[in-house]
Amino acid sequence: MNAIDELATNRFLDYWGLKKLPFPKVADPTNTFLHPGYDQALIRLNQLLYTREIGVVIGEAGCGKSTLLDILLSQISSTRFKIIHVPVPQNKPRELYRSISAAMGVNTSWFGADALKVVDLLTYSYIESSRPNLIIIDESHIMTPQTLSELRLLTNTKVKNEPLITLMLFGQPSLASTLKLPAMIPLAQRIGAWVTLGCFTEGETANYVDWQMKNAGSDREIFLPATKKALYRRSQGNPRIINRLGWEALHQGCLDGVDVITEELFAHVCKNLGPHLAN
Incomplete structure (x- = not known):
């Protein structure tokens, strides 16, 4: 914030008798107004960390999905779980795998990325760190049915007789429509929690x-x-x-x-x- 912006902000706060700006664009996950659906949503999503199933969070743009995700992430210990957050997925499967690899800190530009390579990366990460993999994909509604179907390979893979990943998909209502397509049945059957956030x-x-x-x-x-x-x-x-x-x-x-x-x-x-x- 430059000096002019700071001066204008201070005048605004003084005028209304405030200590900080209300209605922020990004909510503080440690101090936020709890959406009526947050409590149950957080309980169900946290359970997935142990059942290793798929979680789906559906809501219109602006209804609080990002805030829910921020609260969830603030509650999850990165020392217990390998958190792999993909904020904006890609439409093509290979690009999605590249995004997952990048979220793990691996540059795949020199050898490419495909499902098997990502499975290897996730397996190595799990064995090396003993932390279960949690993949969170934001804006999942922009993914095509083909790309969503590709995630089935990751959810089907097991290491030490345990699922390789827990997968959470956050998206707008069109994601729900896509997941209800006949071609999505194998993936949809693995959904352990379906959360719908209203206004x-x-x-x-x-x-x-x-x-x-x-x-x-x-x-x-x-x-x-x-x-x-x-x-x-x-x-x-x-x-x-x-x-x-x-x-x-x-x-x-x-x-x-x-x-x-x-x-x-x-x-x-x-x-x-x-x-x-x-x-």
């Missing part, structure tokens, strides 16, 4: 806004009840959209010199945003 209800949205402001240091109600209802209608309870709208409303309120965020001010803010947020 907030109206009441949860209000609680989330209040938590964000209190967590940032506010000791008063800045978003009026009617405003929180309007925020829910605009966002449909999507946390990412709530964060964007909440931040924009506070910024506009600071510029206008108001003490609270009214429904009228919020409506004005929405009109000046993109069409996907203004309707």
